[in-house]
Amino acid sequence: MQFFSREHLRSVFTKPTNYINTNRGEAYYKALYEKMRKRLDELKAMSPVREADIKFEKMLDMWELSRRDFLKWVSATTALLMLPPNFEPLVAEAAEVMNRVPVIWINIQDCDGNSEALLRSSAPTVDELILEYLSLEYHETLMAAAGDQAEEALEKAVHDFKGKYLLFVEGSIPVGMPEAFTIGRHPETGVERVQRLAKDAAAVIAVGACAAFGGIPAAYPNPTGAVGVMDVVKGKPIVNIPACPANPTNMVGVIMHYVLTGELPELDSLLRPKFAFGYRIHDNCERRAHFDAGEFVEEWGDEGAKNNFCLYKMGCKGPFTFNNCSIVRYNDGTNWPIGIGRGCIGCSEPDFWDKYATERPLAASNIRPPGLNGVESTVDQVGLGILTATVIGIGAHAVASLVAGKKSDENNQ
Amino acid sequence: MYEKVKRMTATMRIIHWVNVFSIITAVITGLYIANPFFQSFIAEPAAHKYVMAYNRLFHFFAALLLDVVSIVIFYLYFASRFEKVYKKVIPTKQNLKEFWEVFLNLITLNRRKNFDSTHLDSFNAVYFTVLHLLLLWMLFTGFYMYVQGLESGESAIGRWWPALLHLATDWVGWLLGGHAGVRWWHHFTMWLILSWVAFHIYYQVWRTIFWKEGDIGIVFGGYKFKKQPKEQV
Ligand code: HEM
Numbered sequence: 145m146q147f148f149s150r151e152h153l154r155s156v157f158t159k160p161t162n163y164i165n166t167n168r169g170e171a172y173y174k175a176l177y178e179k180m181r182k183r184l185d186e187l188k189a190m191s192p193v194r195e196a197d198i199k200f201e202k203m204l205d206m207w208e209l210s211r212r213d214f215l216k217w218v219s220a221t222t223a224l225l226m227l228p229p230n231f232e233p234l235v236a237e238a239a240e241v242m243n244r245v246p247v248i249w250i251n252i253q254d255c256d257g258n259s260e261a262l263l264r265s266s267a268p269t270v271d272e273l274i275l276e277y278l279s280l281e282y283h284e285t286l287m288a289a290a291g292d293q294a295e296e297a298l299e300k301a302v303h304d305f306k307g308k309y310l311l312f313v314e315g316s317i318p319v320g321m322p323e324a325f326t327i328g329r330h331p332e333t334g335v336e337r338v339q340r341l342a343k344d345a346a347a348v349i350a351v352g353a354c355a356a357f358g359g360i361p362a363a364y365p366n367p368t369g370a371v372g373v374m375d376v377v378k379g380k381p382i383v384n385i386p387a388c389p390a391n392p393t394n395m396v397g398v399i400m401h402y403v404l405t406g407e408l409p410e411l412d413s414l415l416r417p418k419f420a421f422g423y424r425i426h427d428n429c430e431r432r433a434h435f436d437a438g439e440f441v442e443e444w445g446d447e448g449a450k451n452n453f454c455l456y457k458m459g460c461k462g463p464f465t466f467n468n469c470s471i472v473r474y475n476d477g478t479n480w481p482i483g484i485g486r487g488c489i490g491c492s493e494p495d496f497w498d499k500y501a502t503e504r505p506l507a508a509s510n511i512r513p514p515g516l517n518g519v520e521s522t523v524d525q526v527g528l529g530i531l532t533a534t535v536i537g538i539g540a541h542a543v544a545s546l547v548a549g550k551k552s553d554e555n556n557q
Numbered sequence: 558m559y560e561k562v563k564r565m566t567a568t569m570r571i572i573h574w575v576n577v578f579s580i581i582t583a584v585i586t587g588l589y590i591a592n593p594f595f596q597s598f599i600a601e602p603a604a605h606k607y608v609m610a611y612n613r614l615f616h617f618f619a620a621l622l623l624d625v626v627s628i629v630i631f632y633l634y635f636a637s638r639f640e641k642v643y644k645k646v647i648p649t650k651q652n653l654k655e656f657w658e659v660f661l662n663l664i665t666l667n668r669r670k671n672f673d674s675t676h677l678d679s680f681n682a683v684y685f686t687v688l689h690l691l692l693l694w695m696l697f698t699g700f701y702m703y704v705q706g707l708e709s710g711e712s713a714i715g716r717w718w719p720a721l722l723h724l725a726t727d728w729v730g731w732l733l734g735g736h737a738g739v740r741w742w743h744h745f746t747m748w749l750i751l752s753w754v755a756f757h758i759y760y761q762v763w764r765t766i767f768w769k770e771g772d773i774g775i776v777f778g779g780y781k782f783k784k785q786p787k788e789q790v
Pocket residue numbers: 463506507579580583584586587588590591592613616617619620621623624695696698699700702703740741743744747750
């Protein structure tokens with residue numbers, strides 16, 4: 145190849161820089177397609193968990209969603225899972241066989257915000273419908289049953305679907321003060337409940353910042369000793385879908401992945417699915433040009449705010465936060481925190497309430513210095529303190545030297 | 558009579574001043590990154606002015622220089638033909654004694670001086686090593702933050718670079734509690750370095766004044782002077 149040939153120049157100047165591998169080659173997708181096909185056929189052969197369930201198309205009708213709405217959702221979900229377009233029929237089918245996968249959904253210390261995020265959209269969405277259509281065996285805030293009846297339903301589900309159900313956990317688990325959360329007529333603490341139900345689950349999905357990392361209940365001083373699911377459940381596959389609330393798109397994405405492959409998606413070191421948490425907010429943010437330019441909002445409502453400047457100085461923690469809200473947004477892609485001019489509070493990262501949710505950059509926020517619990521000061525205050533102490537020491541030594549110091553030649557005399 | 562003693566080669570002096578200017582650059586740009594303290598009033602569209610981007614760029618240039626120089630210094634610690642610093646840092650009996658004597662000289666305000674001040678002494682050798690450890694710490698915490706922006710696993714120079722950085726720095730995040738902790742420590746260590754610098758400058762000036770051996774000249778011309786004992790004159 146010649147040096148100045150078009151091909152060569154292109155290879156020199158188009159190094160892959162900021163690029164996620166969405167094309168893994170024909171062979172890979174062919175194998176994947178086969179695998180998914182097989183899995184879906186298996187699921188189809190199974191009968192729905194509850195025989196009486198209505199058909200998916202009927203469901204769409206009832207919710208006044210058109211086939212077109214559904215297909216739009218299918219394309220979006222296929223893209224979310226980084227699959228090529230020819231996988232769309234599979235995704236559509238997967239939605240229809242969702243009722244073959246039993247789900248148990250429990251709430252511990254939380255505000256139910258993740259369920260709410262899924263349910264309280266402006267108009268019925270397919271995501272919401274999926275939750276309804278899923279074979280949801282137990283969900284405290286959704287089911288009609290109460291009291292003994294509810295407990296019975298739970299026992300039955302655990303018994304009937306031993307080793308097969310997905311356990312969704314919402315909320316943090318108080319291990320320091322287990323009695324802070326008890327539920328049921330035969331009271332069970334949060335720790336006991338999660339451990340017991342996880343034992344027979346196929347996998348545990350922790351939704352929301354609380355279930356993933358302890359979230360707000362775990363904020364300083366963490367009175368109940370709240371922790372996330374992964375600190376309590378051992379020896380089970382766990383997926384964390386943090387954020388406050390977790391994005392419904394990502395919850396549905398994980399379920400879809402499980403239905404399609406029978407496996408859990410690829411995870412990062414904090415057990416978050418990479419398809420959703422492999423992006424840093426800051427790197428896909430629409431205000432990034434203003435960050436690089438040094439154009440910052442200085443005060444709520446100032447000229448910068450009116451011109452959509454970067455929110456870094458108002459405490460945006462996009463540079464530390466991994467999540468896909470800058471891409472898929474919230475509420476059906478309507479908007480997201482930075483879009484409305486509020487800045488990111490890092491809600492999908494561990495300890496977000498103590499470390500990220502401030503209205504100033506990290507360096508100007510009162511964050512408890514390591515090892516000095518109870519002290520609230522900025523890193524500059526601590527650092528300046530140390531520098532001041534040094535300078536005082538130097539000053540004292542200098543004065544003492546001037547008054548009483550011995551010059552070397554006096555020594556020699 | 559004064560005797561002229563060579564204390565720093567040209568290479569060593571270049572290294573010293575590269576360190577100085579890199580640290581000054583890193584501190585100024587680092588403080589801007591932490592909390593952008595000036596507004597960019599340049600009447601240009603955002604895509605042209607790049608104030609934060611240049612601050613970060615210079616921060617990374619300074620970091621790059623510090624890192625490269627660190628490697629050279631590390632090499633010279635063991636292999637310098639002029640003065641192998643590691644020999645003064647290892648805690649042998651003699652080094653411990655010298656460290657203690659130099660320290661006493663400082664706190665007795667030069668009333669006691671029982672060591673040979675023509676050579677690099679153990680006290681200073683240890684003190685310099687502390688700086689290099691602080692810089693190494695900056696390097697680990699800095700690269701931890703740096704690789705966050707390469708989340709795709711790709712870089713302009715290939716996949717090996719982010720992979721190497723992850724391998725080398727992921728433990729830092731685990732140790733310090735994620736990005737916030739790492740950034741806190743990176744910022745805090747800057748203050749430790751500034752405190753280090755304050756004492757360093759004071760001490761060298763103090764030596765120059767009280768020892769009367771022109772110590773400050775070491776870092777400029779490479780030489781200091783040593784007064785000959787009277788008998789030898
Ligand atoms: C004398 C040495 C250095 C000083 C004084 C220094 C200082 C600082 C300060 C004060 C910050 C802001 C932290 C905050 O937000 O609170 C910072 C950020 C940063 N530093 Fe350094 N630093 C030094 C060396 C390094 C080195 C060796 C690296 C290695 C690559 C590095 C990489 C970074 C990175 C990546 C950031 C974050 C920038 C961003 O994400 O926008 N620094 N530094």
